Structures are given as structure tokens and as C-alpha cells.
Amino acid sequence: MKVDLFDFDLPEExxxxxxxxxxxxxxLMVLDKETGKxxxxIFKNIKAYLRAGDCLVLNDTKVLPARLFGEKEETGAKIEVLLLKQVEGDTWETLVKPAKRIKEGSVIRFGDGRLTAVCVGEKDHGGRIFTFQYEGIFYEVLESLGEMPLPPYIKEQLEDKDRYQTVYAKERGSAAAPTAGLHFTEELLEELKDxxxxxxxxxxxVGLGTFRPVSVDDVDEHEMHAEFYQVTEGxxxxxxxxxxxxxxxxxxxTTSTRTLETIATANDGKFVSDSGWTNIFIYPGYEFKAIDGMITNFHLPKSTLIMLVSALAGRENVLHAYKTAVKEKYxxxxFGDAMLIV
Structure with a gap:
């Protein structure tokens, strides 16, 4: 299956x-996955499309202010570091710009030395492993020095950092927000419960793999980056x-979807308490074992996200919906609008 099958024209505005x-x-666009209707x-009216006994599954990950700007200790060169995932303790896998300046042993200082990072390993494509040194609590230092790692297609500064968090964000660890959840307020969730x-x-x-473009021509050759998940017994x-x-x-x-499908696939369609790393790649031809519907945003052309949505609702249905969304200026x-697929 060719990646180009998931392309569409999207005006930048x-x-x-x-x-x-x-x-x-x-x-809110509502798509019937069987008929394509x-x-x-408006999203606040989503109650009209849900019914008693349904279950909404939300990802409670919290985005770290993971983008740090510092200086290389030896030269004063400006360095940008993006935290990707915690390896162990104070050691993190990161993405560095410009990476060519940072070798094993390099030291970067942030915020007048309140936080320093020593490079202890090099990876491909700008990846570096750092061990951080600081006084106090790491996440508090990070909150004071770091910036939200907004996606590369967002050019404007975010005035309120909380707007790139869901209202139910709790578990720190993401490099990006699970953006389908940004449409909910605490009041709307209470109304749904009622x-x-x-x-x-x-x-x-959520790792940065969510933004990484598909660089192969054939869908089958793409490899997903592994992301950590956890599902409780409750x-x-x-x-x-x-x-x-x-x-x-x-x-x-899509993050909640991939988590549940990972667990259901490994347990004959049942849900169990589990945690681990998933690199499940869902695209047309995949048989869903866990979910009946999904709330999602409108995704990038030729991305793994539009492929997942197409697996659920059918490629032709989804591309028709996206063409309509462009015409109707969704x-x-x-930070865009939402789609409900049921």
C-alpha cells in the first residue's frame, strides 16, 4: 500500500x-464509519452522539515543558535540547540542535547554571543522551526553565501553557499533547457522566515519533517509534x-486507540492491567479488537495518524471527509477542530 494514497491538498491557512x-x-464533524455519511x-454538542453505557477512554498523560535553551560550557554556543524520554533516573534521551556541536563529554548549562547536562551518549538524527545535574526537584527546575514543545507546524507563541494540556492531564512524561482531548472541559465531562x-x-x-513524517514509499516498510503506556486494573x-x-x-x-489495541491484541480481545512499550502501527487492513469509535482531530497528509483513522472508517470515507473539511474551512x-467516528 503506497503512502501517496493518504495524501490530500491542505491550504496552509x-x-x-x-x-x-x-x-x-x-x-465537530461526525463521520458514520459504515456509510461515510x-x-x-459544535463539540459541546457531542452529548447528542453518545449514549448511556458508552465509555470514553482518555489519555491522562501530561506534557513536560521539555524544550530547553542553553549554552555549551566550553564555547558559549547556543544549544536547544528537547527531552524525549527518561532512560533512568536523571538520564534522558533528547533531541539536540545543532547536534554536531555536542559530543560525548560536552556540558550544557541552562538558566545560569541552575541545570546542567553532560552528554553521555550519541544517537542518530540529532539524538543525544544526557545526565542532568541540579539542586532540588528536577520537574520543578524544568517547570521554571523549560518551554512547551509545540509541534513544528505551529509558528506562534503559546500565551497560556495550560492550553497545550488536557484538563485531566496527570501523569508527566509526554513530548506532545494527546490533542483530541483538548476539546473537553471538566464541566462537559461531568455532564457526560451525569x-x-x-x-x-x-x-x-506521546513521543516525537507522532510528528515524524513517513519517509518510505510503501506503508508496510514504515517503523513506528515505541511509546510507553499503562492501563490500570480499574x-x-x-x-x-x-x-x-x-x-x-x-x-x-489515536494514543488511546493504540494503547487499547495493543492490549486487546495480546489478550484475545480482553482488557487487562498492563504497562510497557508499544510500536503498534494501525493502517487499512487492520482488524480492530478493542474500540467501536474514536474522537480525533484532523491530521497531516500522509501521516500514520490519517492511516489509523482510515483503518477505522475506510480510506475513501476519510479522504472524502477531509476534502469536505477543507471546503468547509475546518x-x-x-489546535484545530474535531471529528467523531462512530
Whole structure:
């Protein structure tokens, strides 16, 4: 299957640069995955498309202010470091710009020396392993020095850091937000609970692989980057009960989808408490074992995310929906509008 099959024309002005003031006021496209029928609405009205007994599955990962700007100790050269994942203790895998200046043994200072990093390993494509040194609590130092790692297609500064976090973000560790969840407010979640919709949480720490373009011509040759996930016993029990009672399991975002499909694939369609690393790659031809529907944003052309959505709703249905979204001037990507697939 060729990657070009997932291409579409996207005018640059439709890439949302800033979040809306009211999270629930984004537009909502509803796609019937069986017929391809489309409806247009506002996200705050999502209650009309859900029913008692359904379960929404949300990713409670929290984005780290993971972009650091410092100076190389020996030369004063300006260096940008992006934290990707914690290897162990104070040692992290990172992405460095410009990487060619940083070799094993190089030292970078941040914030007048409140935080220093020693390079202890080199990886391909600008990757470096650093051990950090500081006084106090690492995450508190990071909060004071770091910036939110906004996706490369967002050119404007974010005034409020919390707008790149979901209102239910709890488990620190992501290099990017699970953006389908940005449309929810605490009030909307309470309204859904009141009408009998179950709310379940999983954790998947989003890595930069989510933004990495597919660089091969054939979908089968693409390799996903592994990301850490965790599902609690309580969530697994709730999901099994919802399934047994005939309720629909609707994931919020591709990260929640990949987590549940990873677990269901390994356990004959059942949900169990589990944690580990997943590199599951979902594209057309994949048979879903865990979910009945999904809430998601509008994704990049030729990305693994549009491939996942196409696996659920059919490539032709999805490309028709995206063509309609462009025509109707929906907002795309992280701060953009939403799609519900049921």
C-alpha cells in the first residue's frame, strides 16, 4: 500500500496556530464509519452522539515543558535540547540542535547554571543522551526553565501553557499533547457522566515519533517509534464490563486507540492491567479488537495518524471527509477542530 494514497491538498491557512478561548467551541464533524455519511456540529454538542453505557477512554498523560535553551560550557554556543524520554533516573534521551556541536563529554548549562547536562551518549538524527545535574526537584527546575514543545507546524507563541494540556492531564512524561482531548472541559465531562457515559483513563506518553513524517514509499516498510503506556486494573475491569453490557468503547485520540489495541491484541480481545512499550502501527487492513469509535482531530497528509483513522472508517470515507473539511474551512491539527467516528 503506497503512502501517496493518504495524501490530500491542505491550504496552509487552515492549520490552526492558536487554541480557541472556549475549548468546547471547536467544530465537530461526525463521520458514520459504515456509510461515510457526514454531519456538522459544535463539540459541546457531542452529548447528542453518545449514549448511556458508552465509555470514553482518555489519555491522562501530561506534557513536560521539555524544550530547553542553553549554552555549551566550553564555547558559549547556543544549544536547544528537547527531552524525549527518561532512560533512568536523571538520564534522558533528547533531541539536540545543532547536534554536531555536542559530543560525548560536552556540558550544557541552562538558566545560569541552575541545570546542567553532560552528554553521555550519541544517537542518530540529532539524538543525544544526557545526565542532568541540579539542586532540588528536577520537574520543578524544568517547570521554571523549560518551554512547551509545540509541534513544528505551529509558528506562534503559546500565551497560556495550560492550553497545550488536557484538563485531566496527570501523569508527566509526554513530548506532545494527546490533542483530541483538548476539546473537553471538566464541566462537559461531568455532564457526560451525569447522562450515564463512563469515563476511563489510560496513559500513553506521546513521543516525537507522532510528528515524524513517513519517509518510505510503501506503508508496510514504515517503523513506528515505541511509546510507553499503562492501563490500570480499574480501567481494564470497567472496559470489560462495558463490552459485556453492550456499551460502545470510544477512544479519545489515536494514543488511546493504540494503547487499547495493543492490549486487546495480546489478550484475545480482553482488557487487562498492563504497562510497557508499544510500536503498534494501525493502517487499512487492520482488524480492530478493542474500540467501536474514536474522537480525533484532523491530521497531516500522509501521516500514520490519517492511516489509523482510515483503518477505522475506510480510506475513501476519510479522504472524502477531509476534502469536505477543507471546503468547509475546518481548522486542522493540534489546535484545530474535531471529528467523531462512530
Amino acid at each position: 487552515l492549520i490552526a496556530q492558536t487554541p480557541l478561548k472556549d475549548r468546547t467551541s471547536s467544530r 457526514l454531519e456538522h456540529d 447522562m450515564g457515559v463512563h469515563i476511563a483513563f489510560i496513559t500513553l506518553h 480501567t481494564a475491569r470497567l472496559l470489560n464490563e462495558v463490552r459485556e453490557k453492550g456499551g460502545r468503547i470510544i477512544t479519545v485520540g 481548522r486542522f491539527f493540534s
